[in-house]
Amino acid sequence: MSEPALVALRGASFAYEDGPTVLSGLDFAIHEGRALALLGRNGSGKTTLMRLLSGGLRPREGRLTLEGRPVGYDRKGLTRLRTTVQLVVQDPDDQLFAASVSQDVSFGPLNLGLPDAEVRARVDEALAALDITALADRPTHLLSYGQRKRTAIAGAVAMRPRVLILDEPTAGLDPDGQERLLATLAGLRATGTTVVMATHDVDLALRWADDAALLTPSGAHTGPTAEMLARTDLLGQAGLRLPWGVPAARLLRANGLLAEDAAGPRTAEDLAAFAGAVAPPHG
Numbered sequence: 001m002s003e004p005a006l007v008a009l010r011g012a013s014f015a016y017e018d019g020p021t022v023l024s025g026l027d028f029a030i031h032e033g034r035a036l037a038l039l040g041r042n043g044s045g046k047t048t049l050m051r052l053l054s055g056g057l058r059p060r061e062g063r064l065t066l067e068g069r070p071v072g073y074d075r076k077g078l079t080r081l082r083t084t085v086q087l088v089v090q091d092p093d094d095q096l097f098a099a100s101v102s103q104d105v106s107f108g109p110l111n112l113g114l115p116d117a118e119v120r121a122r123v124d125e126a127l128a129a130l131d132i133t134a135l136a137d138r139p140t141h142l143l144s145y146g147q148r149k150r151t152a153i154a155g156a157v158a159m160r161p162r163v164l165i166l167d168e169p170t171a172g173l174d175p176d177g178q179e180r181l182l183a184t185l186a187g188l189r190a191t192g193t194t195v196v197m198a199t200h201d202v203d204l205a206l207r208w209a210d211d212a213a214l215l216t217p218s219g220a221h222t223g224p225t226a227e228m229l230a231r232t233d234l235l236g237q238a239g240l241r242l243p244w245g246v247p248a249a250r251l252l253r254a255n256g257l258l259a260e261d262a263a264g265p266r267t268a269e270d271l272a273a274f275a276g277a278v279a280p281p282h283g
Contacts, residue, residue, distance in 0.1 A: 004068050005029035006194065007053055007085055007163055012062035014048055022048045026062070028213065028220045030163055030196060035189060037205035037225065038198040040215030041239030046198045049215065050165050053196075054087035083112070086156035090167040092148035101143070101151050102127070102136040108159045126158035129191075130184055146177040150184070157188065164188065165196045170204065182208060202229055202243040207266040214238045226264065245271075 008029040015021040022045045030036060030053070040046050051057040052064065055071065055078050064071045064081075071081050086108075089095055098104035105126050109119040127133045130150040135143065143151060149169065156164055169185075170178045185195050185208075199205055205212055205225060212228040214221045216237035221228065228234065230246045248271055249264025257274075258264060265271040 005065070006032040006067060008065045009049075009052060009059065010062055010065065012052060012059040012064070014045075014052060014057060014059050023052075023059075026219060028053075029222070030194060031211075032162065032194050033192075034194065034210045035185075035208060036194075036196045036222075037209035037212045038196060038215065039200065039202065039205060039212060039238055039240055044215045044238065046215055047167060049220075050087055050167055050196075050198060053163075054085050054165060055081045056087065079112070082161075083159060084161055085163045085165065086159050086161040087165045088153050088156050088167065088169065090169075090171060092145075092152040095152040095155065096140045096148060099139060100136070101132065101138050101140060101154075104140055104151060105154045105158050108155060112159075122158045122160065126154040129157055129188060130154040131180070146173055146180075149173065149177075149181070153184075157193075161193065163194045163196065165198075167198045168200070169197060170199065170201065178204075200240070202235075202240055203245065205229065206243040206245045214240070 009026055012026045012028070013021060013024045026049070028049065038046055038049070048057065052059055055064075055073070058073055066081055066084060071077050096104050098107060102123055105123045106119050109122045114122070124133070127136055130153055132147065132150050132154060135147060135151070138147075140148065140151065149172075153164075153166070153169070169181060173181060185197075189195055197205075197208070206229050209225045211222055212225040214228060214231070214234045214237070216234060218237065221231075221234050226246070226249075229243050232242060235242060245265050249258060252258035252264065252274070253260060265274055
């Protein structure tokens with residue numbers, strides 16, 4: 001990609017106190033407008049990487065840049081970063097703490113010192129984006145798991161970040177909840193938010209992401225999703241299996257049913273529609 005990275009780690013290393021090195025000499029970039037899936041085995045450093053990108057952790061070596069400028073870890077620098085990048089952790093109960101949904105979603109904008117009218121506008125906008133306007137006054141402890149997930153994401157969206165980083169956002173959701181969340185993320189992307197999703201679900205990554213980053217012991221390997229998720233060598237290093245859509249596309253191409261440069265099926269519905277289109281007539 002030729003355009004400069006919106007957010008990037010360069011030569012970044014990190015180790016927790018009295019622990020082994022988690023990341024070493026890592027180069028990682030987020031490009032504006034690209035949906036990015038972050039994949040890797042448990043313990044590969046995905047959560048550490050996300051916290052480094054959002055300013056929750058500071059690299060021991062290397063640097064974090066925002067639009068090419070090094071990020072400062074003073075109040076001014078972190079405010080600049082956190083109004084650009086927001087992280088939503090996997091468990092919403094680690095993020096929700098206020099009495100009601102609207103109070104929780106308003107916390108970030110209030111901390112920015114925004115006028116009350118601006119805070120209300122941001123809260124209303126975030127609740128609408130996550131389709132939880134009707135829950136504004138609901139006590140957070142009475143929410144379902146899926147509603148808590150949406151509220152946690154709304155709190156990040158209310159900061160109007162350019163980059164939204166989500167740690168396993170579909171974990172624990174039923175199929176309908178997953179579909180609703182993906183529709184919400186599509187809406188956020190349409191309004192200009194760049195979304196990064198950490199996931200173990202290679203089929204979801206193939207379906208959803210423009211680019212995939214595989215976190216392996218040799219570093220992060222990033223590229224177009226279909227290309228990266230066909231790399232069985234890197235998938236093995238990352239502790240991941242091949243998504244079903246990759247061999248399905250190979251089979252279609254081998255039988256002359258899909259052009260070499262055409263995108264393969266990304267969902268079961270894609271494959272069913274394709275199969276229907278090429279099925280021989282009866283009679």
